Amino acid sequence: MIKSTIKDVARVAGVSDTTVSLAFQPNSRISERTRARVLSVAAQLSYAPNLAAKNLRNGSxxxxxxxxxxxxxxxxxxxxxxxxxxxxxxxxxxxxxxxxxxxxxxxxxxxxxxxxxxxxxxxxxxxxxxxxxxxxxxxxxxxxxxxxxxxxxxxxxxxxDFCMAGELAAKHLLVQGCRRPAYFTADRAMNNLSAFIEMQKSFIAYFNRKGIEITQADVIEAGLCIQGGRDAFERISVQGKRYDGIFCANDFCAMGVLEAAEKHGIIPGKDIAVIGIDDTEVSGFSKISLTSIRQPxxxxxxxxxxxxxxxxxxxxxxxxxxxxxxxxxxxxxxxxxx
DNA sequence: ACACCTCATTCCGCTAGTAC
DNA sequence: GTACTAGCGGAATGAGGTGT
Incomplete structure (x- = not known):
């Protein structure tokens, strides 16, 4: 705990507390000789200006x-x-x-x-x-x-721009030839976040405009973690749902989807296209090579x-x-x- | 005259202590 | 219970002193 105050430094250095204060301010109106002496004493006494008091005085x-x-x-x-x-x-x-x-x-x-x-x-x-x-x-x-x-x-x-993100994903999946797309969103606690809703709306709207119907049944609550992506893919497999393109609400979810799909013999990049969002560092790792939407x-x-x-x-x-x-x-x- | 420095005072928000 | 006051630790500043 720092116990020295400006007054202690002033007393030992043989100057006023004002001079000590000025010594700690660059370009202040004291000589370099005095400043050096004061700073040396301050160092000896392990003094550091008190930020709380400084804030108190400045009101900021x-x-x-x-x-x-x-x-x-x-x-x-x-x-x-x-x-x-x-x-x-x-x-x-x-x-x-x-x-x-x-x-x-x-x-x-x-x-x-x-x-x-x-x-x-x-x-x-x-x-x-x-x-x-x-x-x-x-x-x-x-x-x-x-x-x-x-x-x-x-x-x-x-x-x-989450609308743009949703559209970029949809457009890319369509170009890849996907005709049965799905959106894997966050879990119930978070999927009301405007970002997820905007992405979902623009993703669905883009496909709908191109004559491909996506309904609420194709919006899957998955969550934002790897396990969430795995579990969600397992669930749709059990239900017999087959998609050829999945847009996930983040990269971790998408990684879970990649793993679960392979386990079912569905090869990402061949049988199914998977896109994440956030472009995390691991997404670019060659063993994973996840297509992702990069946000600035x-x-x-x-x-x-x-x-x-x-x-x-x-x-x-x-x-x-x-x-x-x-x-x-x-x-x-x-x-x-x- | 000028540079450098000191002194005295005010200000800030909060709280313990005191007076009523 | 309420109102008032002093004091906490620095920054800022005007007035004034000292040395060259």
């Missing part, structure tokens, strides 16, 4: 909150890393926290961050309740939603953080509504032999 924490749904999810971590880089460049720190898909925990995290006096927040919303957003509005905390946002949300966002998570995090900091510095509300395009990464799992 220079900290931005970043709340996601699942801290273990690789693309949330990827966004966090980029957002933190941008924040640091502007002299801000970032606190990262996960709601674990719970509206109650989400609101609790927002309240905690308000009490910590964060300057603003970047949000991956669980979309199950508007209470959290109402709380941020009540305390005039600037925020930007990233990745996706629910229908009732009226604030700023930098989101992925780094750009998304960077734009959101830049816009948020701009608004904080201007003491205004962020004003950005952007959807970033997705990109299809074609690999072996979806190349059907015609």
């Amino acid at each position: 924490s220079r900290t931005i909150g970043f709340v996601v749904n699942d801290v273990l999810n690789p693309f949330y971590l990827q966004m966090f890393r980029k957002a933190e880089d941008i924040a640091l460049q502007h002299g801000y720190g970032v606190i990262f926290a996960g709601s674990n898909w719970s509206a109650e925990k989400e609101r609790h995290l927002f309240e905690q961050m308000i009490q910590m006096r964060v300057c603003g927040m970047v949000l991956c919303l669980c979309e199950k309740s508007s209470d959290g957003i109402a709380t941020l509005d009540r305390f005039s905390v600037p925020y930007i939603a990233v990745d996706s946002y629910p229908g009732w949300y009226a604030g700023s966002y930098v989101a992925n 998570y780094n750009r998304l995090a960077a734009i959101a953080m830049e816009e948020l900091i701009k608004a904080i510095q201007a003491d205004s509300i962020p004003n950005v509504k952007r959807k970033l395009p997705a990109e299809l990464m074609v690999r072996n799992s979806s190349k059907l032999e015609s």
